Amino acid sequence: MNSSHTSNESSATPSSKQEFDLGGAPHFAPPRNIRQVMLDVLIALIPGILAHVWYFGPWILVQILLCILFALPIEAIMLKLRKQALYPFLSDGSAIVTAVLFALCMPQLAPWWVSFIGMLFAIAIAKHLYGGLGHNRFNPAMVAYVAVIIAYPQVMAQWLPPHPLLGGDDLLLQLDRQQPGFMQGMWSILTGQMAIDLQWDSITQATPLDTLRQGATQNLLINEIRVSPIFGDFGGLGWEWIANWYFVGGVWLLYRQVISWHVPVATLASIVLLTLPFYLMDPDAHPFPLQHVFSGGIMLGAFFIATDPVSGSSTPLGKIIFGIGFAIITLLIRRWSSYPDGVAFAVLCMNMLAPLIDRYTRPRIYGHER
Amino acid sequence: MNHIVGKHLHHFHGGLRLRHYKQMSCTDTPTHLAPPPQLIVNLQQHKGYSAKPVVNPGEYVLRGQVIARTDNHLTQQLHAPSSGTISAIEERPYISANALCIVIDCDGKDQAIPADALNNWQQSTPEQVIDHINKMGVVGLGGAVFPTAKKLTNPHDNNTPLTQEHIHTIILNGAECEPYLSCDESLMLSQPEQLINGARILAHAASAKHIVVAIEDRMNEVLKRLHQVITEHHIDNIQVIQVPTYYPEGGERQLIQVLTGQEVPAQGLPRDLGLLCFNVATAVACHNAVELGQALTERIVTVTGRCIQRPGNWWARIGSPVESLIDAAGGLSHPAERLIMGGPMMGSALPHTDIPIVKASNCILALDATEIHDAQGEMPCINCGFCVRVCPAHLLPQELHWSIRSEDIQRAQNYGLTDCIECGCCDQVCPSHIPLVEDYRLGKHKLRVMEQEKRRAEQAKKRYEARQLRLERLEQVRQKQRETSKTKNTPKDAKSRIAAALAKKKKQQQAVSATGNKEAIEDKQKT
Secondary structure, eight states, X not given: OOOSOOOOOOSSOOSSOOOOOOOOSOOSOOSOOHHHHHHHHXXXXXXXXXXXXXXXXXHHHHHHHHHHHHHHHXXXXXXXXXXXXXXXXXXXXXXXXXXXXHHTTSOTTOOHHHHHHHHIIIIIIIIXXXXXXXXXXXXXXXXXXXXXXXXXXXXXXXXXXXXXXXXXXXXXXXXXXXXXXXXHHHHHHHHSSOOTTOOHHHHOOOOHHHHHHHHHHXXXXXXXXXXXXXXXXXXXXXXXXXXHHHHHHHHHHXXXXXXXXXXXXXXXXXXXXXXXXXXXXXXXXXXXXXXXXTSTTHHHIIIIITTOTTTSOSSHHHHHHHHHHHHHHHHHHHHHSSSSOOHHHHHHHHHHHHHHHHHHXXXXXXXXXX | OOOOTTSSOOOOSOOXXXXXXXXXXXXXXXXXXXXXXXXXXXXOOXXXXXXXXXXXXXXXXXXXXXXXXXXXXXXXXXXXXXXXXXXXXXXXXXXXXXXXXXXXXXXXXXXXXXXXXXXXGGGSOHHHHHHHHHHTTOBOTTTTOOBHHHHTEEXXXXXXXXXXXXXXXXXXXXXXXXXXXXXXXXXHHHOHHHHHHHHHHHHHHXXXXXXXXXEETTOHHHHXXXXXXXXXXXXXXXEEEEEOOXXXXXXXXXXXXXXXXXXXXXXXXXXXGTEEEXXXXXXXXXXXXXXXXXXXXXXXXXXXXXXXXXXXXXXXXXXXXXXXXXXXXXXXXXXXXXXXXXXXXXXEEEXXXXXBOOTTOOEEEEEOHHHHOOSSOOOOOOOOOHHHHHOTTOOOHHHHHHHHHTTOHHHHHHTTGGGOOOXXXXXXXXXXXOOHHHHHHHHHHHHHHXXXXXXXXXXXXXXXXXXXXXXXXXXXXXXXXXXXXXXXOOOXXXXXXXXXXXXHHXXXXXXXXXXXXXHHHHHHHHO
């Protein structure tokens, strides 16, 4: 067995021969590494992030920055406590990806401690307490999201209405809302209080999914609900475009072969196929399938969250089942629970089932019958 | 069973498209290297038993003379690659350990024994052809060095040749898929006639009706030359099929899957599908053995890599030190980090250049630091699934990795550890840079040890049970004796028992003296 060392072990050592480095096959260095894979994921998120900034203002970038600034020191402390080397774990990019994904689920003006608690749950608890990179049983960003949505329900409901970079004042007038200035928004992030001359009620607006759900409980027809100007063609105004750009980023990830097609296709196909019959039966009471697809976090979930390799399924068929289950549970939560979107809970439920799914979806090995 | 091989091409799962780097060394005129001053012939040159020397130090041997032989039923022979004196039979370094070798000091005359061809092989029986091929030391030259004669015979039927009922097609594997290697391609370009003839010899030995030569789809010149030979000689049962240039297309199981759509059964062999697969160099060796009467004493070796001055292919004698081949290629142009015998995906790293060529040595590859240098080191597996996508055996490499690292070899076996062909595709794509193939080799080794222990334990159990049986039987016999002696009149009280014992002793003494007297009387009578 060859092992990596450079000493010559044979007994008949020739006199002036060059000695070569020993190593096992294959001898080419693998072209890809983890940092590159994580970087690909971050690059794929950029279009969605830019769309977010376009529609909702720059504060999402502040949230992302805060999350990263909290995530890295927490990771460093956890590595030290676990007596692991800081290099290469601190620079492998996995904490940054977790931070960004979590930040993208935050309301724009959420106070800094929400991010901090979130990163504590994501990095310290969900990742390192389970064994660090490659060992987390649950998606760290979603563990964090679930923790903060349960701990800070009010804060997590304070979403800004869309205010596109070019000419978005009409919408605000229609909704009778104000757009906070940059510093006012920063004040709220840093202190959790709204600036003196503004009220939370005049800033925030229920999300499209939330509006849909409230309207459904009031037995309004879909068309009646969608009269509100916050709805766009498919999902919510602004949100549907962000989802669209997540889709573009996701397709790019497919092209880069970072993720495989199984989870996204299974998730989105399931959403469409499950909602289509209901829509066809009663278009007034059920949203058009694509409205579901472009609302909430399902697009981000399908390409970036349910595809988390560590906590997801290992086998191709298992990934499809994971995607289907993810879609079903999301829809169930959207329809019948008091939470507007079920992506986070759905992913965690499927994370729980992943080992079981893996066990029963092993591919047929070459030459074997089954 | 009557599958038309190669009619439609299928796919195998996974695989990688690798840069092949073959143009730098491929040639249609590989030259013959003169034998080096010293040849070191490794006694383990084929799969199975090690050969035992049949010559002694000091003896003079000619090229082609038998110098070692195995003593199992299907004797493999080793022949002197050149003429000279046996210098020693001793351990010499071979890759990472030492191996017993016959060292020959060549006299430079390179005289050979008379050729021993099998004339009119078309009229010979398959058995005669197989015997002849075996006599000439032909083994699989694709790297596995499986004795060719063994492949052609049926172990379940007293090693008689396989018949038409068993085999319908011979596949010649010219799909040299590992990067940098071009020895098979150079052979096919330079000796297409010998290849086709060798294929027909093998088909005759296997009683197979059809022959398929599989080559990569970028080998267009090879295709042309092979077709030329086939049309010239009007051979109608040979087909040349081009398969996609993909790694590991040339793996036997993958090639068969591509050509037939069928899979070689696990724990089974291609012959279970009516196929036999041989490397193209093996076919040429058969031709040389049968038509030219030459034993296997040399093979084409590719010497290549960015560090080699003049990469190319040469006919090298078995036993040549790697150094002589590198010298023939002009030496190293700049420092090499790693020297490999074999290809970059599956070859073995050599500690120095004093290692001799064996029949399995297809390539000497010198890689520099930029190609092998791994800055990252090993990270934990993130279950990304890249490995699952590329595995030709359709395994779950990450599961194998986890099982072996947690010492659960049984679980690794359940996930198909023994189905792994060690191609290295998973290793190449792993972003965590985990040395997966090393894990599997360790796991397979542990599995072998476990199975050995199991067999020993079973044997021990059998011995123990036999011993228990024997002791039981003995006990039963004793029991019977006790009972029969009990039914005799054995007095119960001590006095009479003493008297009985004394009487018994007296009787014995009388018997002894009686026999003594008898002997004395008999002696007296003789004299």
